[in-house]
Amino acid sequence: MKVLNIGEELDINDFIEWLENGNQVKITDLAIKKVQDCYESLKILNLKEEPIYGISTGFGQFQNKWIELDKQGELQVNLIRSHAVGVGDQIDRKIVRIAMVLLLNSLAKGHSGVKLETVKLLESFINKDIMPVTYEIGSLGASGDLAPLAHIALTLIGEGEVNYEGEIMETKEVLKIVNLKPLKLEAKEGLALINGTHFVTAYAVELFRRSKHLILTSLMGASLSLEALRGSDVPYDENIANLRRHHGHKMVSMIMRQMLKNSKNIKSHSHHSSHEKTQDPYSLRCLPQVVGAVWDGFGYLEKTLNVEINSVTDNPLLFVSEDKVLSGGNFHAEPLGLPLEMVIIGLIEIANIAEARVSKLVDPYVDELPSFLAGEPGLESGYMIAHYTVASLLNKLRGLGMPNLVDNIHVSGGQEDHVSMAMNTATRSMKVLEMVEDIIIFEIMMAVRGLNLVQHDELSLYLSNMLNFINEKIEFIVDDHVIRNVFVDYKELMVMEKYKEILNNFENYPKSFL
Known part of the structure; x- marks a missing residue:
């Protein structure tokens, strides 16, 4: 299996076969539609100016702080920068690659509210073997793998460092080389990128x-x-x-x-004499x-x-057919x-x-x-x-x-x-x-x-x-x-x-x- 279809049901043994023999991913047409529908649904819900965790409110203990519509993109960028606090050894690029594929597959289900440009950039990073530099220590395995995933999200907005063609380079330089543009985050996107279990799973x-x-x-x-x-x-x-x-x-x-x-x-030696061991x-x-x-x-x-x-x-989750956002764990x-x-x-x-x-x-x-x-x-x-x-x-x-x-x-x-x-x-x-x-x-x-x-x-x-x-x-x-x-x-x-x-x-x- 050379190409992994993102958005389809994955089997762990088939996924491992792809990890060993494949190198490309492709978001299916159905997954693209789900992502677009969810993104449009979120935009409509957000216009109602009702408190939605991590979208029109702050995070964690700041859940009761109201965030105006024109500040919601800035909120997401601040989230990524403040949460990129990983320390310890760098995570092996093989693990980073698995985590990025799992993150992409999760976003492609159409419940996270990200725009199509976001999943397409993540797809390009994987296919061009641009692996963000991130670190082992920082995640508590709840609220998602926040710190290590934040270092991935940081590179999608053109910051941080990546491992590219055997060298660690500034992301902005690599984006120029491969002719990609960094993301401009919108409501919910930063949270969607870092609020999952993708590194533990990887x-x-x-x-x-x-x-x-x-x-x-x-x-x-x-x-x-x-x-x-x-x-x-x-x-x-x-x-x-x-x-x-x-x-x-x-x-x-x-x-x-x-x-x-x-x-x-x-x-x-199957026939033991009386003085030999029997077990x-x-x-x-x-x-x-x-x-x-x-x-x-x-x-x-x-x-x-x-x-x-x-x-x-990730959290909260959007359910387009029911026109609602649910916050869980x-x-x-x-x-x-x-x-x-x-x-x-x-x-x-x-x-x-x-x-x-x-x-x-x-x-x-x-x-x-x-x-x-x-x-x-x-x-x-x-x-x-x-x-x-x-x-x-x-x-x-x-x-x-x-x-x-x-x-x-x-x-x-x-x-x-x-x-x-x-x-x-x-x-x-x-x-x-x-x-x-x-x-x-x-x-x-x-x-x-x-x-x-x-x-x-x-x-x-x-x-x-x-x-x-x-x-x-x-x-x-x-x-x-x-x-x-x-x-x-x-x-x-x-x-x-x-x-x-x-x-x-x-x-x-x-x-x-x-």
């Missing part, structure tokens, strides 16, 4: 986009660990999953069965129950995103904050269970592998300290597990007395994702090393293909070496298209978490 979309790859990689890593530790595939039996009945449990068990299918290595540790045996619960958490996020990316989340990001907090905890749980397997891979009392995966234990330390790094990452992750959502702070003189803090949840989710990815990479590194150090029977075709690919790309060194260099090699390998092709090459590959 982070959630990007987290969701990357998470299936992460979960499948974690299951592939667990499969390699199972092979290296000579575990059992019995816990992934379909009969066990059917008795528990959870969808995620069934999906994880199915994926593990596919990844381990026809492994002679596992079968060669594996929980980090192998309870994988479907743990990661399956995380899978279902992402299913909840998927359902939420399918709703949110098609929602109108669609800007409140609690519906996103809750599933985001859930999947953050889920991702940390994936890291927790992966670390438990890493601990087994280097355990000197595990018979199946050399102590600490050393070529010559004692003279060499092997991957002893790699486990320390995993433990350090996990410690930081546990600190990031504290939910922002439960920390309410009253603002705007007590008028806005419950906020979601979902933007802080959203930015935190990306930090969690990246640390979990690192822990999974360490597990795969160590499982592959274990398999390379010892003789083993034939692995499943799936894992054999993966192991061969890794060994072709990354030199196996028996002796002690700089492990960080190997980690960097693995990190680069896991974004290669060939890696993704092998990772996803199993029967019944799931296109959705649902």
Whole structure:
């Protein structure tokens, strides 16, 4: 999908496909009509000189301050300038792009009162890859993502900075280069541009986009660990999953069965003598129950995103057919904050269970592998300290597990007395994702090393293909070496298209978490 039709119902998985392969958006004719009708309706309503929040009144605690008709455009400009108070790191341009598309899609529903020129300029910014510079800190996840969105709105009126062709430039200079004119804001427009959940949603979309790859990689890593530790595939039996009945449990068990299918290595250890273990540790045996619960958490996020990316989340809202303006709270990001907090905890749980397997891979009392995966234990330390790094990452992750959502702070003189803090949840989710990815990479590194150090029977075709690919790309060194260099090699390998092709090459590959 190269062109995304704005105004039509979006599906989250189709939207992600466009994010990865497309670069243009087009506002549909029907959406254009809705925008124009709503704009004309607002102009007529405004002439009645009745108080309408944020149009003929001030904002927040200033809701009772009357604004004359000839001052309403100035009110909107003042709003944008005063609310552009973001601090912290710049938001990645990929996230900014998603937020701009979601903002455009919301305005195109025809309930926000903006003029056609406004949505067309936003469309041009996206299509010409002009990405406003904005910042992570400032939104409370209620009253919309005010500060970060205000920096976007600032560029639409020709102020602030944008990222264009790899450089940060003043907006007014870029507008000259691409022959675009800045907006002259009218009633309601500033509020419509900044009063939505588009940045929280954008982070959630990007987290969701990357998470299936992460979960499948974690299951592939667990499969390699199972092979290296000579575990059992019995816990992934379909009969066990059917008795528990959870969808995620069934999906994880199915994926593990596919990844381990026809492994002679596992079968060669399926008959235990009386002195051998009859059950594996929980980090192998309870994988479907743990990661399956995380899978279902992402299913909840998927359902939420399918709703949110098609929602109108500013305030007040205009209903043209009923000739009225309604003030509510669609800007409140609690519906996103809750599933985001859930999947953050889920991702940390994936890291927790992966670390438990890493601990087994280097355990000197595990018979199946050399102590600490050393070529010559004692003279060499092997991957002893790699486990320390995993433990350090996990410690930081546990600190990031504290939910922002439960920390309410009253603002705007007590008028806005419950906020979601979902933007802080959203930015935190990306930090969690990246640390979990690192822990999974360490597990795969160590499982592959274990398999390379010892003789083993034939692995499943799936894992054999993966192991061969890794060994072709990354030199196996028996002796002690700089492990960080190997980690960097693995990190680069896991974004290669060939890696993704092998990772996803199993029967019944799931296109959705649902």
